[in-house]
Amino acid sequence: MSAEPHYTLYHPRWYRRRVSVWWWLQNRSYAWFVLRELTSVFVAFFAVVYLWQLRALAQGPEAYGQFLARLKTPLFLALDTVAFLFVIFHAITWFNLTPKAMVVRLRGKRVPDWVVIGSNYAAWLVVSGVVAFILLRG
Amino acid sequence: MPSTVALTVARYRPERESEPTWETYEVPFQKDWVVLDALNHIKDRLDGSLSFRWSCRMGVCGSCGMKVNGTPKLTCATFLSDYLPGPVRVEPLDYFPVVRDLVVDLTDFMRKLKQVKPWIVRREEKPLGEGEYLQTPDQLDTYKQFSMCINCMLCYSACPIYGLEPGFIGPAAIALAQRYNMDSRDEGAAERLNILSEHDGIWQCTFVGECTKVCPKHVDPAGAIQQYKLTAATHWVKSLLLPWGTR
Numbered sequence: 001m002s003a004e005p006h007y008t009l010y011h012p013r014w015y016r017r018r019v020s021v022w023w024w025l026q027n028r029s030y031a032w033f034v035l036r037e038l039t040s041v042f043v044a045f046f047a048v049v050y051l052w053q054l055r056a057l058a059q060g061p062e063a064y065g066q067f068l069a070r071l072k073t074p075l076f077l078a079l080d081t082v083a084f085l086f087v088i089f090h091a092i093t094w095f096n097l098t099p100k101a102m103v104v105r106l107r108g109k110r111v112p113d114w115v116v117i118g119s120n121y122a123a124w125l126v127v128s129g130v131v132a133f134i135l136l137r138g
Numbered sequence: 139m140p141s142t143v144a145l146t147v148a149r150y151r152p153e154r155e156s157e158p159t160w161e162t163y164e165v166p167f168q169k170d171w172v173v174l175d176a177l178n179h180i181k182d183r184l185d186g187s188l189s190f191r192w193s194c195r196m197g198v199c200g201s202c203g204m205k206v207n208g209t210p211k212l213t214c215a216t217f218l219s220d221y222l223p224g225p226v227r228v229e230p231l232d233y234f235p236v237v238r239d240l241v242v243d244l245t246d247f248m249r250k251l252k253q254v255k256p257w258i259v260r261r262e263e264k265p266l267g268e269g270e271y272l273q274t275p276d277q278l279d280t281y282k283q284f285s286m287c288i289n290c291m292l293c294y295s296a297c298p299i300y301g302l303e304p305g306f307i308g309p310a311a312i313a314l315a316q317r318y319n320m321d322s323r324d325e326g327a328a329e330r331l332n333i334l335s336e337h338d339g340i341w342q343c344t345f346v347g348e349c350t351k352v353c354p355k356h357v358d359p360a361g362a363i364q365q366y367k368l369t370a371a372t373h374w375v376k377s378l379l380l381p382w383g384t385r
Contacts, residue, residue, distance in 0.1 A: 013152035014235035014243060019301040030298060033346040101364035108276035
């Protein structure tokens, strides 16, 4: 137990435990939670790279060529790989929480969680398919 | 099967010690015993000074919540046989001030619970002569899950946000607010929105999800909070687009 007691006003003898700095190592869900919080930085990184890409695109073919060359450097390849894995991690955890936030009712009955999650994945597949079709066609 | 099992229990006697200590008791092992039975055995036969709360011993009253081997549990529903060969570590719930041994003070929760108005709010009560407020089974079904809360405080003890931000209204109080918000007979959603959408309301929750996992009554407070976030966000967007329409 932590060494320093923290007293409650008017009840100096009540004992209040301090939250340990290592609370997030106490169980797996806490660790996953902290991982989710910290790795959101990589999602932001992905968004910034995307904005940077749009800017390069607007500046013309030469700037865009430079942008692509920079993305091929080992540093960016490594960063992108890590960021991609964490973005996938966020997409999956996000889809899995949707039935918690959205209760869908059909004819008064609650639609089972797996249907809500499944329709998200299905939409993800369809959108990815359409994007792939557009890219590969040209 | 062992004949005895060791229980390591947190003791805090404010007149004797300035911080909690551990004490180990050897209790007879019986396969139908729950942790609460072992604690009662200690109190009856080994050490009458051990303090803890309990009442119904059937998972209804919500009094006997403690941490068993680090996880918040109702001790009346936690079998010793699941923790063999022991020792079984029993502590008071986290984040509440410890009054004595395994007894914590719940005043903070009681105050927060009252803030969210967990009762049916009517703009105007109809006269008794008109009879009761009727509800269909489907309408009951929308909030029934949240009404199962027994205020056992396991969810608060599992919530690191409540530990780090003691102002947070917390899982059970928000789930109970949602229970009344979703009740077809209630008209108090707007009053509760003011409290729930404040800084210490739903937005403190970053969805650790552990409250739902430890809930012995399957209330799903994490779900209640996320659903309410959606409601509050929708309300906010509506108030931006139609500033005259939301009040």
